[in-house]
Amino acid sequence: MINLLEVAKHSSADSCWVVLHGRVYDVTDFLNDHPGGSAAIMALAGKDATEVYDPIHPPGLLEQYLKPEAYLGVLSKTAGQPVDCQLPSACKSPDVSLSSLLNLAEIEQVAKSKLSSKGWAYYSSATDDNITKMNNHLIYQSILLRPRVFIDCRECNLSTEFLGLKIGLPIYISPAAMARLAHPVGEAGIAAACRRFQAMQIISHNASMTPQQIVANSQPGQVFGWQLYCLKDVQQSERRIAEINSIDSVKFICLTLDAPFPGKREIEERQKMEEMRAAGVHGAPQVWGTDASLTWEKTLQWLRRHTSLPVILKGIQTYEDAALAAKYPQVRGIVLSNHGGRALDTVSTPVHVLLEMRWYCPEVFDKLDIIVDGGIMRGTDVVKALALGAKAVGIGRAALYGLAAGGQEGVERTLQILADETATAMRLLGVRRVDQLSLQHINTRGIESQIFDSDTVIRGSSSSSETCSKAKF
Known part of the structure; x- marks a missing residue:
């Protein structure tokens, strides 16, 4: 069992641990290969990233990209509440017919x-x-x-x-x-x-x-x-x-x-910059995995x-x-x-x-x-x-x-x-x-x-x- 304090210690450029569904992963080796750029992961380093990860990624993706040894163990349930990194609720406004x-x-x-x-x-x-x-x-x-x-x-x-x-x-x-x-x-x-x-x-x-x-x-x-x-x-x-x-x-x-390379989508870029700034990390170039040849x-x-x-x-x-x-x-x-x-x-x-x-x-x-x-x-x-x-x-x-x-x-x-x-x-x-x-x-x-x-x-x-x-x- 790994407690959250131990996870939080590994939140630097040299070591990046995250929690997903109560399981702890060392994603340090994946930082440079992440399609969204390393900064997107570093913003969640040392935290429970489940609420941010789930709406974006299909099940089974971790097993596809991470080596088996990247899984470190289960998060201790007695370690206190995880750091709040949830996305804003999608149901804030009053219901409309x-x-x-x-x-x-x-x-x-x-x-x-x-x-x-x-x-x-x-x-x-x-x-x-x-x-x-x-x-x-x-x-x-x-x-x-x-x-x-x-x-x-x-x-x-x-x-x-x-x-x-x-x-x-x-x-x-x-x-x-x-x-x-x-x-x-x-x-x-x-x-x-x-x-x-x-x-x-x-x-x-x-x-x-x-x-x-x-x-x-x-x-x-x-x-x-x-x-x-x-x-x-x-x-x-x-x-x-x-x-x-x-x-x-x-x-x-x-x-x-029609998209061999990403366009310059400034609304999205600005939102990502604000997320990175709030997390105290600097942005990194996005990794574009599409073959342009x-x-x-x-x-x-x-x-x-x-x-x-x-x-x-x-x-x-x-x-x-x-x-x-x-x-x-x-x-x-x-x-x-x-x-x-x-x-x-x-x-x-x-x-x-x-x-x-x-x-x-x-x-x-x-x-x-x-x-x-x-x-x-x-x-x-x-x-x-x-x-x-x-x-x-x-x-x-x-x-x-x-x-x-x-x-x-x-x-x-x-x-x-x-x-x-x-x-x-x-x-x-x-x-x-x-x-x-x-x-x-x-x-x-x-x-x-x-x-x-x-x-x-x-x-x-x-x-x-x-x-x-x-x-x-």
Whole structure:
């Protein structure tokens, strides 16, 4: 048995002990390898870190990263109370009736009042001046809708297909990390909400629960994907892929390409600096474990050797890369995404990329299933993206805000609002089914001047090249 005073003695740069779930660990050798930087651990050195650790990390992660000898023993229960290092409660504000929240902006405000400062900083932050994050939503307001009349629209069917899989909504949950910062039910709560709507969920590579926990109560036909970050530690990536291959509920792998290096997210950085300062430690550079050396041929061949699951590529931001993706048989779909504005600021929005594709390589829409994420706040946003050719739209922050506002029920309320708004927009457009939405229902002239205008040659990794002809619609 180890008492807390003994643990506290080992809180220096030369020796770092922490307590997790009543067990004492020596994490000194792991300091330089921690993805969040050594300062994040040093702030908890000599303390009970359970309340900080749990919302961020899935079970079993310690055993994966620490050597067996790092476990030192059990904390003595007679050693007094542990040092208070808990995160602020996620339920400080008075309860609000979820039914009284009428739009996603109102859900976000309730979430902000309930989230810890750490949670809000992580979820809300974007890169540099937040221009891309803002434009992801504002771009939809520049597209006008064109309703058709004298159409019987008493019935409205929101179901659709992705990769040949039937889903109940053209709205899916984008991969977003650390859901238990919002609510203890975490990603499993999001999955339960999706179950009610038969909505698709892409599980984050950095989820705060294991994939098995997330899909444990899924119903037959419920569709999950899994986000893959290719890590510098290739063997670790291969182990994760093998684990995913064994989970029947996971139907595809979503390879993320838009964040080979972290963006400068100042809200999050400032919050971390305040945490470090309060703990009396100096910050250290974050360790970024993602492999930045990925290439079309090398990476897709490697992935093909390790999984037979369909692959979709997340983070396509130009028509050239969309056209290249269509050349690889293993690639079944793409996600037009700029990482929610969290990677490179002032890049094109997914709407811009959809329009580029319409102009330069419309044939890709027949070869790949295309989905988009970023900036969706209204049902009118949903129908505009679908009219441009997307199969479905993803929500990331909105799902986390719903989770913070009311757990599983909060996510259900988020999906219900978007589903109702989408159905209303479809009816008013004279559309009864998702696949009936088309270019005739939108006017994009207000943003066409922003579309990349060039006869750029698409150059692949091979010696051959292809030029997509411009074909305005």
